[in-house]
Amino acid sequence: MKKTLSILLCILLAAAGVLPAAAADTTCDCGKAPIIHVCGxxxxxxxxxxxxxxxxxxxxxxxxxxxxxxLPALLRGSLNIRQQERALRAAAGIFAPIAFDKNGDPATSAAARFSYPESVAHGDGCNPIDFDYDWRLDPFVVAEQLHDFIRYVEDKTGHDGVYLVGESMGAMILTTYLSVYGTADVKGAVWMNGAYKGVASCSESYSNQNTFSAESFYAYLIQQTGVFGNSPQLCDLFTGLYASGLLESVLVPVEKTARQLADDGALTRFMQQHLGRIPGFWGLVSAEDYPAARNFVFPTAESQTEYAVLLTRLDRFYNEVSSRVDEIMTAAKEVTGKIGVLCGYGEVIVPVTKDNARQSDSVILTEDESNGATCAPLGQTLGEDYVQAVDDRHNHISADRVIDASTALFPDNTWFTKYAHHRVNYGLYSLKLVQNIFYTDGFDVFSDSAFPQFMVYDTETNTVSALTSDNGGQKTVEPGFAAKLYTALFRVIRVFTDLIK
Ligand SMILES: [Zn+2]
Ligand SMILES: [Zn+2]
Known part of the structure; x- marks a missing residue:
């Protein structure tokens, strides 16, 4: 009996020793580590x-x-002190519910929701696993959350390391992550439609460089009708707004008012109380614009003392991330050998920046998104006589002669899609491209004729194909008869708005 018991005990002890080992033994040998998509x-x-x-x-x-x-004062382009306060109160109403404190942390219980997925599929044909986050937070806080998420995915899938795709703001988070944690858990990285070199509309708002023009508003509005369902009615309406001069008649005083608010210090006060406290937005300010932005939002020694904790955080981001992007990306390329930069061009940027004549994907400048490609102004080419800036024995000039990728940080690993609107690039094409970059050794713009350096997106068929000198031509709009009616109508309204002035 004693013997039986001791044998039983031995079996139990052995089982106790073996079982946990078996539980941990869930490594996957599929050879295709999971891809995590860091959301925008x-x-x-x-x-x-x-x-x-x-x-x-x-x-x-x-x-x-x-x-x-x-409204009447706005149309005149001049607000008195009381009216300025009222304008800022109106704007504050939008941001008060998501208020941050002076240190750059949430001041209310409001938060973005996200959860870990119960099951994570990976390998060929699987969608990348989304990592979402509260975009208002300090990028270093989000990077720490991403680190935890990576560990979770590694545990779930049994892989030692993951691939990271940072899309839009997620590209800034990706860069921040790499600056802190390096590539210990990272087998490759893609910056897609990435906001890692600043977003002009944000950078210029924070550093008080915004400009508006009726031409760029009109061009942008017309473009958006194409992106969101090609509406001839809206197109005619916008044409009427522009052709009647009403758009300009409204925008000129609005810009004048904005300038006045900036000059009087009211905008600085507003930034200090609201937008300027949100570290996530500061992550979209380029290294180039950061000193001016810091100085515009916190101009006095008193304000710099009052916001010292926040400024330490913002300076850390500038010193460790935004001013070191090239270094961080180059290190990731050297270690993993699997790098990609995906970007768009041919689109008019959000019309609140001085950069409205430059190539973009409608939100981010192509030059920033590609990390340094040379781009002709919108609607123009580099010229027939243009010679590639860097001779690396490859052709890096697009068939439409708009882009010279040879000046980008990674000329052989940067893909461009013409007319790829910021939000629509992440289709099947980009999924396949991302999988090729990660799952094929040495994959670059010359590896597969289905994925050349330059592609063009067709809104109507929702497909992406190789750019040639025949496709991807200039988009034109033909306003209909209704545009003439709208123009006449808006001329009358313009008379009234001019009277109010
Ligand atoms: Zn696997
Ligand atoms: Zn090359």
């Missing part, structure tokens, strides 16, 4: 069950109601 900005911020950002109907209505009495 955009997830909803909730307070309890209420959506607080993007602002909802009630908040928008309240803002409009507060701002409406300012």
């Amino acid at each position: 900005i955009g997830n909803t911020v909730y307070d309890g069950d209420n959506t607080v950002f993007p602002p909802q109907g009630g908040t928008i209505a309240k803002t409009v109601f507060t701002a409406l009495p300012l």
Whole structure:
């Protein structure tokens, strides 16, 4: 009996020793480590069950109601002190629910929601695993969350290391992650439509360099009708707004007002209380614009003392990430050998920047997204006589002679898609391309004729094909008869707005 018991005990002890080992023994030998997609900005911020950002109907209505009495003064382009306060109160209504404190941490219980997936599929044909986050937070905080997420995915899949795709703001998070954690858990990285060299609209807002023009507003609005369903009605309406001069008649005083708010220090006060406290947005300010932005939002010694903790964080991002992007990317390339940069061009950028004549994917400048490609101005080419800037024995000039990729950080690893709008690039084409970059050794722009350096996106068929000198031509709009009616109507309205002035 004693013997039986001791044998039983031995079996139990052995089992106890073996079982945990078996539980940990879930390594996967498929050879295709999981791909994590670091999402872009955009997830909803909730307070309890209420959506607080993007602002909802009630908040928008309240803002409009507060701002409406300012309309005549806005059209004149000059606000007195009381009106300035009212304008800032209207804007504050939108940002108050997602307020941050002076140190750059959330000041309310509002937060973006995200969760770890229960099951994670990986390998060929699988969609990358989304990593989402609260875009307002300090990029270093998000990088730490990404690190935890990577460990979770490694555990779930049994892989030692992952591939990372940073899309839009996610590319900035990816760069921040690499600056802190290096490539110990990273087998390769792709910067896709990436906001890692700053976003002009954000950089220029924070450093007070915005400009508006009726031409660029019009060009942008027309482009958006094509992206969102090609609406001839909207196209005619916008043409009427522009051709009647109403758009310009409204925009000129709005710009004048913005300039006045900046000159009077009201914009600085607003930034200090709201947007300037959100470290996530500071992550979209380029290294080039950071000193000017820091100086615009925190101009005095008092404000720099008051916001010292926040400024330490922002300076850290500048010193360790934004001013070191090339170094961080080059190190990742050297260690992993699997790198890709995906970007778009041929689109008009959001019309609040001085860069409205430059190539973009509608949100980010192509030069920034590609990390240094040479781009002709929108609607132009580099010219027939243009010679490739860097001779690396490859051709890096696009068939439409708009882009010279030889000056990019990685000329052989940077892919361009013409007319790839910022939000629509992540289709099947980019999924396949990303998988090729990660799962094929040494994959570059010359590896596969289906994935050449330059592609063109067709909105109507939702397909991407190789760019040739015949496709990807200039997009033109033919306004219909209704445009003439709108123009006449808006001329009348313009007379009234001019009277109000
Ligand atoms: Zn596997
Ligand atoms: Zn080359």
